[in-house]
Amino acid sequence: MKLNVVAYLIKEGYEEADIINPKKNARRIGVDINGSINSLYIKNAKSKPKWSEIFTIHPNVDESIFYSESICGMFLVKAHSRLIAFTFGHAKSLLLPHVIQRGFGLRVSLNIGDSEQIKSIDKATLDKVALKTRSQTSKNTNVSDFDFEFDHEILKSISAVVETDDDELEIVSGYDSVSLYTKVSLEELPKIADRIMSAYESDKYLSSYPWVDFIQSVTDPETISNLNDRIIHNLDSQNYESLWIACPEIMDYGDFSGFVYTTRAKKGCSVCMHPELDLELYVKEAKLKFPTSIEALKRKQVYAYNSAEMQVKSWSLFRCLNGEVELEGDIFVLNDSQWYRVERKFSDSVNEYFKHLPRSAIDFPPYGTLTEGEYLRKIADGENFALLDQKWIYPQGIGTRIEFCDLLSQCNAFIHVKKYGASSVLSHLFSQATVATELLLNDASVLNQVNAHLDDTYLSVVFDKDKSPRTHRVVLAIMHKKQGEVHLPFFSKVNLRHHSRRLQNMGFTVELAKIDA
Incomplete structure (x- = not known):
């Protein structure tokens, strides 16, 4: 049979x-x-x-x-x-x-x-x-x-x-x-x-x-329990070196007033809003009790408020939590509530690529408390930077609209900007850059539409797809208040390498930039 x-x-x-x-x-x-x-x-x-x-x-x-x-x-x-x-x-x-x-x-x-x-x-x-x-x-x-x-x-x-x-x-x-x-x-x-x-x-x-x-999702209950115990131990000892929180979804920062850690406020006072997520501040403000547990992290919430100061989204603290743990010689990554095991050689190769990716020399002014859209509009003077954020182009045959980039610089840089977030958020930034650049090469109407948006500025895009080497470069800029070198979650580094290689294969130089608060 x-x-x-x-x-x-x-x-x-x-x-x-x-x-x-x-x-x-x-x-x-x-x-x-x-x-x-x-x-x-x-x-x-x-x-x-x-x-x-x-x-x-x-x-x-x-x-x-x-x-x-x-x-x-x-x-x-x-x-x-x-x-x-x-x-x-x-x-x-x-x-x-x-x-x-x-x-x-x-x-x-x-x-x-x-x-x-x-x-x-x-x-x-x-x-x-x-x-x-x-x-x-x-x-x-x-x-x-x-x-x-x-x-x-x-x-x-x-x-x-x-x-x-x-x-x-x-x-x-x-x-x-x-x-x-x-x-x-x-x-x-x-x-x-x-x-x-x-x-x-x-x-x-x-x-x-x-x-x-290279990367495998962890489904074994005992391993997950051990990894969760490591996370809890680090939180209980207030060791945040390899732990952070990030927004797990792409946010509309045009209609955003801040993140809220607790909806309890003193009588007559409004809730305290934060332009970005910070784990240490969350622990203090939400009064996270120690010792804590995974169940407690799943009960605790992070809230997002729109420009009318109305709550529009919420996620469990555990879903927002990102972490990297070494256990028995292997690297494990917590991302969007799921654990992944990463092969050591693969992890080393990704980190090495990230380390040597060129950093942009463009001098970005700090963004302070501005949202992404507010910041882009503020620095776009039409001479050093031209604004292309929310300037839609309609490629032929795909039935949808896209942004070509957020800013065009006078030094021929296509600049894509995103506030720091979880891997899925930053990966969206890298994907946008790749899609827009591929369309520039394959759809002649894209260049004309981009230049039409630049009519009231001193800048324009002069581009010949058959010319080599490329005179334009792609800059991936991340707004993050944390001091020092730009930090990315591991899976964001994986996707950055993937999309950077695709852009490099098209002949473009790719640079990474950090915009400080």
Whole structure:
């Protein structure tokens, strides 16, 4: 019989008695395979669909006809001194979540799947980590045809034809669990367990996917708990060196009056507003109690108020919290409530690129308490800087409007400006610069529209896409009140490198700038 068999690997150190969820009351049956006793766990349940309530209120309808019995099963096999749990139906619930070896299915799939016969991939971007997409093709192909950008995307799962010497079609996929479409019988299950364990222990995947371990989301409950404990320890000891808070969403600073840490104010007084987020100030003003906990951080709120001093947004403090932690030799990054493990070599290469990216020599005046839009309008004198913020251009064929940049300088710099924020906010800045520059090269109407916005200034853009080297450069400027060198969250550095390389491949010099308060 051929079917999809699903398997989970149990973490080292756990025995059978440690992994079964006692709340499920599953029945154990001993199964002898070639003299070895294996455990089969069966769970029966009766349920009725929610929609049945529409009809059961009628006296002529017997409620019992809507009940159906479901059954799920889990079969345990030892392979390479580890427990493998084969699940049938919805039997994952029979396992305690913390005993599952995370990433097992992805590694097996990468090792036994044919890298030239991939059917689909699931990925998450670092521009907006919450954005998860599935890509599939009409025919089997390799990973390059999926437009997977390994330097700023995370591979979540893969489905591929199994690499085999015979004509028997097998398909493998997975992330935490592995799903293998193959011939299955009771006697074959121990052999399948040995096969997938051998695949898990192999590092063959590194030859075809050397980038796959660069960044991985952390899903193991024990690791997450340890990392959260580190964050709490740093907060309790008021060590903010590797912790900060940032707005997790892109803000409309044209309709913004400030961030608020607590909505409690003295009688007759308004709430205290802050133009930027600051963790130390938050702790004092919101009266965060120590020792604290992750649950407390999730209950505490950060508020955003519009220009009419009305609350328009709020986020949990934990969602705004960013951090970088070293644990057992690995680097872990907290971003938008999610932990990620970063390979050390990859982390070093990203930080090295950031360190050597040219800093702009443009002398930006401080912004004080001004919002982004107010600051841009103030310094745009039409001679040293021309204002292009909120000056829309309409590229041909894309059906949407964009800003070409925020400022044009008299020294031929396309300047993109953004107030410091979370990775997704700063990544939006870098993406805007790349999109605008690509349109300048590929759409002749863009140059004319930009110059039309510059008619009442002393500046203009004289640009020939065929001329090399480029006379214009791209400056990415970040407004931040923190003193010293510009600081970026790790994932912002990853995206900065990605977009800077794209701009450099177009022939443009890329520079980073910090605008102080």
